[in-house]
Amino acid sequence: MTSADLPAPTQPPVKRARRADAERNRAAIIEAAGTVFAEQGGTVDVREIARRSGVGMGTLYRHFPTKDDLLATVLEREFTSWLTAAHQAAEATEDPWEALTGFFEQTLAHQAGNRALVESYTATGGPPRVCAEYRDAFIDELRTRCLNAGLLRAGVTTADLVLLSASLSQVVQATGDSHPGQWRRLLRISLDGLRARNTEPLPEPEPEPEPTLHGEGDGGGDASAGD
Template sequence: MDSPGRPLRADAARNRELLLEAAEKEFADRGPAASIADIARRAGVAKGTVFRHFATKEDLMAAIVCAHLGTLTETARRLADSQDPGNALLEFLTVAADQRQQHDLTFLQSASREDAGVSALLDELHLRLRVLVDSARDAGAIRSDVTETDVFLMMCAPVHVVENHPAPTPLLWQRYLAIIFDGLRPQGAHPLPQPAPTLP
């Protein structure tokens, strides 16, 4: 199991990346039935190597989710000082949808919901996304009644829409992101029929 705060050697870091990549593919193919042995075989390492990095299969699942949440959090942090808040929010949503299109983490996120690292990163993501939403709203780029929770819940919507098509082209989700983002703009906005939701 990795030691917190201690940098990994180059070979150990490489093995960890191979394991995360192999595990994500194995979980995508087999869901919760994926075994540590299958993941090790796919990564080309010994089974013991997996346990040197991750004490349990659940720890491995959480590490995959944390890696993707880290990408989104860093994207939101990078865009926070943009001179064009509306475009910054659209860029964030583009990265989020693209990530979701390439990596379906639904099962892994559900399995890792109670993990402390996942929870901490989700909290940070909400804080950083709130900065983007507030900035876009203050700049008049999105309607005044849109909240961070609204935007968070819509992050994967373009990809979910495309999943209803029997043979979508790889970038079809971009069409629906454009439609969704136009719905966030203040021009022609009508009052929303329900109050903004909150997350537990």
């Protein structure tokens, strides 16, 4: 018998099966982590995530070496999923004001059910840069629609609406345990202030801070002195 008569190796299918198992494990970890982080926040013990996903701690750490890695993955997925749904809902709403108010309602209702998502605004100031740019562009679309329809108060900027959303997310976190629906009241008050019937001029927005040069404000002198 020559080497040509030998059966073909069977290793590639085994490798493919292992890759499929690894992908299933990763998906199970992310799915379980999304639920656990939403319920308990970012301080949860990862052993609870491993338990719910049905994998061992070794498998979890092979996919996500640190809890921060896992949390970042989950939050980006959550943010992208929510923003896609919000965009679709706004496009399906003909009335510009309803589209804007619906965005705020959906945003805060989603955050009210996701503790880790709201915590991320305090810890990091918001979502990853790419996600934040997508969100800001979407909010600008909503603002422009309302402005063109004569429904939005003069002088309201996209930055105002982004900051309002972030501020109300803190209300969601601060009142979540004691008064879980309080954010709806404050949202209505805030939205009323955005209506075009309010004609009093708004204060001028604060100018953007100048970028700080490297080493500026460190007291001067040679930074290496005394090393």
